[in-house]
Amino acid sequence: MARPIWNGVLSFGLLNVPISVMSGERKIDLHFRMLDSRDKKPIRYERVNADTGEEVPWKSIVKAFEYKKGSYVVIEPDDFKSAAPESHESIDIEAFVDAGSIAPAFYEKPYVLIPGKKAEKGYILLRDTLRKTARIGIGRVVIRTREYLCAVFPQGDALVMNLLRYSQEIVDVDDYKLPSAKPEGAKISKAEFEMAEKLVESMSSEWKPGDFKDEFRERLGKVIEKRVKAKDVTPTIEDESEVPEDATTNVVDFMSLLKKSLASNKRTPAKASAKKKTAAGKKESKPKKAATSKRKAAAHKKTKTARKRA
Structure with missing residues (x-):
């Protein structure tokens, strides 16, 4: 079962509802390794000094901001700590707005809020009130070391939190040249509008997310499965020590990936159990x-x- 991002409270006014924040998305991308075409060995990426070409160890690396070309100011760890928000596990609702007032471009990443023990009453109270009033709660939440703007709204029996982009992160559509409400030269007749409306109506249906698949990924997955069955594969590296420490480690078991529709190289409980048994x-x-x-x-x-x- 998925583990919570953190456990804390959802607060609005003087009410606090204990909740667990769970991820609301699932990554199913196919991950690839880069190999040397000559011997099919993994490629290692090194951190090198731009002037000397020498490899730089992690302990000698610092973060800096380039304020002009070739000029840097080093940012110390304490600087980051002083700028970081308090790491408190709470979602603080600051306002309630109309559900349709937030443009889709503002929504960034979903999470599911699960009520804690004996917190069902407060959870249901907020969920059903938001649904009845057609409102969305706008607040702030700290995830890891960054503070985000967020929206809390009902979805079925759940309360969902979606991280929001700040307005300065979104390009204003007025920055682009777009046709006005009555563009010159675009003479659209009444009959054309009626025909367009009929076309839209004829193609209208209920929104069923499950009807839409990542067809490119499925087709590519079949190609990979075919290659694996045809033994068109490179030799497996038995000794993990042969893989460089700082090499990319997203090696994927494609057969497992295709069977489970998951793009993850983490061991499943079954594999972990089998490994323990073997050990x-x-x-x-x-x-x-x-x-x-x-x-x-x-x-x-x-x-x-x-x-x-x-």
């Missing part, structure tokens, strides 16, 4: 293996001695 088996058989090794060593020593005498 336990090896541990139990270790004394027996050690005894066998001793007998082989003794026999080898005896043979060697006999050869010397001969």
Whole structure:
């Protein structure tokens, strides 16, 4: 089961509702490694000094802001700490606005809010009140070290929180040259509008998200599956030590990916359990293996001695 981002409270007015913040999205992208075409080995990326070309260890790297070309000001860890918001686990609602007043461009990332123990009453109270009044709660939330603007609204039986972009992050459509309400030369007749309306009506249907698939990913997945079955693959690296420490580690088990429709290289509980079982088996058989090794060593020593005498 997914783990919460954090546990805290959803506050509006003097009411506090204990909640858990859960991720509301699932990444299903196909991840690829970059290989050297000559020997099909993974490519390693190194951190190098732009002038000397020498590799720079992590401990010698600092962050800096380039305020003009070639001129930098170093930002110390304490500077980041002083600018960071208080890391408190709460969603603080500051205002309630009309549900249709926020343009789609403002919505960035969804989360699902799960009520804590004995918090159902406050959760239902806010959820159903927002639905009845057609309002959305606007507030602030700290995730990791950054403070975000967020919207809280009902979706089915859930309260959903969506991070919002700030207005300065969105390009004003007026920055582009767009046709006005009555563009010169665009003489659209009444019949054309009626025909366009009929076309829209004929193509109208209910919104069913499940009807829309990532067809490119599915087609590419079939290509990958076909290549794997045809054995058109590179040799597997058995020893993990051969992979450079700082190399990209998003190696994907494509067969597992295609079966489960997940683009993740993390071990599933079943695999982790199997690994533990295998490790336990090896541990139990270790004394027996050690005894066998001793007998082989003794026999080898005896043979060697006999050869010397001969």
